[in-house]
Amino acid sequence: MTEKKSPNAANLFLKGTFILTxxxxxxxxxxxxxxxxxxxxxxxxxxxxxxxxxxxxxxxxxxxxxxxxxxxxxxxxxxxxxxxxxxxxxxxxxxxxxxxxxxxxxxxxxxxxxxxxxxxxxxxxxxxxxxxxxxxxxxxxxxxxxxxxxxxxxxxxxxxxxxxxxxxxxxxxxxxxxxxxxxxxxxxxxxxxxxxxxxxxxxxxxxxxxxxxxxxxxxxxxxxxxxxxxxxxxxxxxxxxxxxxxxxxxxxxxxxxxxxxxxLVANLDLLVVPVRLEDAGYSVEQATELFGYLTGMAVPLVNLATILTASLATSLVPAISKAYSLGEKQQILQRTAGAMRLANLTAVPFSVLLWILAEPILSVVYHAPRAADITKVLAIGVFLLGIHQVTTGVLQGLGRTTIPVINMGVSAVAKVFLNWTLTAIPAFGIQGAAWATLADIGLAAVLNLYFVYRFTGFHIDIGETLKYAVAAVVMGAVIYLSYNWLLLVTGNELFAMALAILGGGVVYGGILLATGGLNRRDIERIPLIGIFLKKS
Incomplete structure (x- = not known):
C-alpha cells in the first residue's frame, strides 16, 4: 500500500512546488x-x-x-x-x-x-x-x-x-x-x-x-x-x-x-548600517542611497534566484508533517533528499550567474551599476539561502520549530557584530554590510543542516554537489565569454545577456546529463515537461 501511495505523494509534492515556482x-x-x-x-x-x-x-x-x-x-x-x-x-x-x-x-x-x-x-x-x-x-x-x-x-x-x-x-x-x-x-x-x-x-x-x-x-x-x-x-x-x-x-x-x-535583522541593519556608513565618512543622503542599493536592489536579486527553493520549503512543511504523523521515516528522508538535490541543482548555477553578470544585470534592471560589487559579494548567498530555506521547511514539518529560530539568532548576533565592525571601515563601507549578510545566511544554513542530519539522517551528497559546481563554473566561463563577444557585436546589453544565459544553461544541462548529475527520471518528474518526455 505504501509503494502505491508514495509516487502519488511525490507527484503531489512536486506539483505543489512547480505551481508555487x-x-x-x-x-x-x-x-x-x-x-x-x-x-x-x-x-x-x-x-x-x-x-x-x-x-x-x-x-x-x-x-x-x-x-x-x-x-x-x-x-x-x-x-x-x-x-x-x-x-x-x-x-x-x-x-x-x-x-x-x-x-x-x-x-x-x-x-x-x-x-x-x-x-x-x-x-x-x-x-x-x-x-x-x-x-x-x-x-x-x-x-x-x-x-x-x-x-x-x-x-x-x-x-x-x-x-x-x-x-x-x-x-x-x-x-x-x-x-x-x-x-x-x-x-x-x-x-x-x-x-x-x-x-x-x-x-x-x-x-x-x-x-x-x-x-x-x-x-x-x-x-x-x-x-x-x-x-x-x-x-x-x-x-x-x-x-x-x-x-x-x-x-x-x-x-x-x-x-x-x-x-528584526533588517531593522538592525536599518539602525546600524546607515549610522556606520556615516561614521565611515558618508553623508546622510549618501548612506541612504547605499542602503537602498543593498536592501532594495542586491538583496532582491538574491531572493529572485531562490524562488524554487522558497517554493520547495513551502511545499515541504505539510508534506513532511503528513509523513511524520504517519510514521513514514523513509518518506521523510526521501522528501528531504529530493528537495535538497533540486535546490542545489538550481542554486549553484544561479550563484555563478549572478556573480558573472552582476554589473550588466543591475545596469539593465535597476539602472544602478554601482550596486554590482555588493551583489557579487551576495552571489554565493543564493546557494546558502537555498539550503537554509529547505532545511527550515524540513525542521518545521518535523515539529522542531524552535531549532531554526535559535540558529537564526546565533547567526544574527554574528551579523550585527560584522555590520558594526566592517561597515565603518572606509575600505569596506556598504560591502562590509554585504559580507555580514552573507555570513548570517551561511552560518544559519550550516546549523540547520546539522540538525536535519541529526533528526533524519540526511546529509548533502558532496560528490553530486561537486558535479553541479564544476558544471556551473564551465557555464560561467561560457556566459562570460559569449556575453562580452555578443555585446561587442550587437551593442545591446539585454540581448547579449539573454543569449549568453541561454547558451550557458544549455552547457550546464549538457554537462550534467553527460556526468550523470541529471537523468531522464529527474526530467520526467517535472510537471508538464515530464508528461511530454514520457510520451516520446
Missing amino acids: VAGLVVKVIGSLNWIILSRVLGGEGIGIYQMAFPLYLLALSISSAGIPVAISIITAEKIALQDYRGANGVFRLSLILLTFTGMALSLLLFFGAGWLIDHRIIRDARAYYSLIALSPAIFLVTILSSFRGYLQGWQTMTPTAISQIIEQLFRVATMLIFAAALLPRGLEYAAGGASLGAGVGALAALAVLVYYYWRLKINTKHEQFSQGESRYESRYEESSISIIRRITKLSIPISLSGIMLP
Whole structure:
C-alpha cells in the first residue's frame, strides 16, 4: 500500500512546488519590472526612503501573524492525514480569530506610532513617515490572508496560494506606480508613501481570491470528505479547542520568532548600517542611497534566484508533517533528499550567474551599476539561502520549530557584530554590510543542516554537489565569454545577456546529463515537461 501511495505523494509534492515556482516567477517578473520603473522614478534615494519603512512593516507583520499560518499548515496536514476533516476546519476558525485581533492591534500601533519612531530617531530619515502610515493597513489585511493560505497549504493545495500571489502582485504594482508617479511632484517622501500604499491594495485583492477558494473547498468536502472523516475519526479522539490553541501556540511561538528574525535583522541593519556608513565618512543622503542599493536592489536579486527553493520549503512543511504523523521515516528522508538535490541543482548555477553578470544585470534592471560589487559579494548567498530555506521547511514539518529560530539568532548576533565592525571601515563601507549578510545566511544554513542530519539522517551528497559546481563554473566561463563577444557585436546589453544565459544553461544541462548529475527520471518528474518526455 505504501509503494502505491508514495509516487502519488511525490507527484503531489512536486506539483505543489512547480505551481508555487511558476507563480513565484510571474510575481518576481512583475515585481522586477515594477522596481525597474520605480527605481528610475524615485532613484536610489527614494528607494532608500521606502526601504527604511519596509523593515518595520515586515517586523510588525511577523509579530501580528505570530507564526500561526505555518502552524495551521502543519496541524491541518496532520489532521488530513488522519482524515479528521472537521478538526482541520476547526483549527482554521480558531486561528482566524486570533489573527484578526493581532493583525488589527499591530496595524493601529504602526499607524499611531509612526511619528514617535521619527521623533526618537529610530527611523533616521524623517521622510519615511508617510511610507510608515501608508503600510500600516496592509498589516491587518496580510495577516488575515495568511491564515487562509496556511489552511489551504495544509491540504497540499498550492493553486490558491499561487493565484493569490499573482493577483496580489498585480494590484500592488499598479498601485505603487500610479501613486508614486502622481505624488512625485510633491516630493520624494510623498512618492515613497504613495508607493507604500500598494501593499494594502494588493493584500485586499489576494484575500478576495483566497476566500473564494476556501468556500469552494468547503463545498467540495462537505458531503464526501467531512462525512468520511467524522466516521473514521470517531475511533480516535476529538481534539478540544483548548488543546488546539495550545498546539498552535506551541508551534507558532518559535515559528513567529523565526519569522521575526528576518525583519528584526533588517531593522538592525536599518539602525546600524546607515549610522556606520556615516561614521565611515558618508553623508546622510549618501548612506541612504547605499542602503537602498543593498536592501532594495542586491538583496532582491538574491531572493529572485531562490524562488524554487522558497517554493520547495513551502511545499515541504505539510508534506513532511503528513509523513511524520504517519510514521513514514523513509518518506521523510526521501522528501528531504529530493528537495535538497533540486535546490542545489538550481542554486549553484544561479550563484555563478549572478556573480558573472552582476554589473550588466543591475545596469539593465535597476539602472544602478554601482550596486554590482555588493551583489557579487551576495552571489554565493543564493546557494546558502537555498539550503537554509529547505532545511527550515524540513525542521518545521518535523515539529522542531524552535531549532531554526535559535540558529537564526546565533547567526544574527554574528551579523550585527560584522555590520558594526566592517561597515565603518572606509575600505569596506556598504560591502562590509554585504559580507555580514552573507555570513548570517551561511552560518544559519550550516546549523540547520546539522540538525536535519541529526533528526533524519540526511546529509548533502558532496560528490553530486561537486558535479553541479564544476558544471556551473564551465557555464560561467561560457556566459562570460559569449556575453562580452555578443555585446561587442550587437551593442545591446539585454540581448547579449539573454543569449549568453541561454547558451550557458544549455552547457550546464549538457554537462550534467553527460556526468550523470541529471537523468531522464529527474526530467520526467517535472510537471508538464515530464508528461511530454514520457510520451516520446
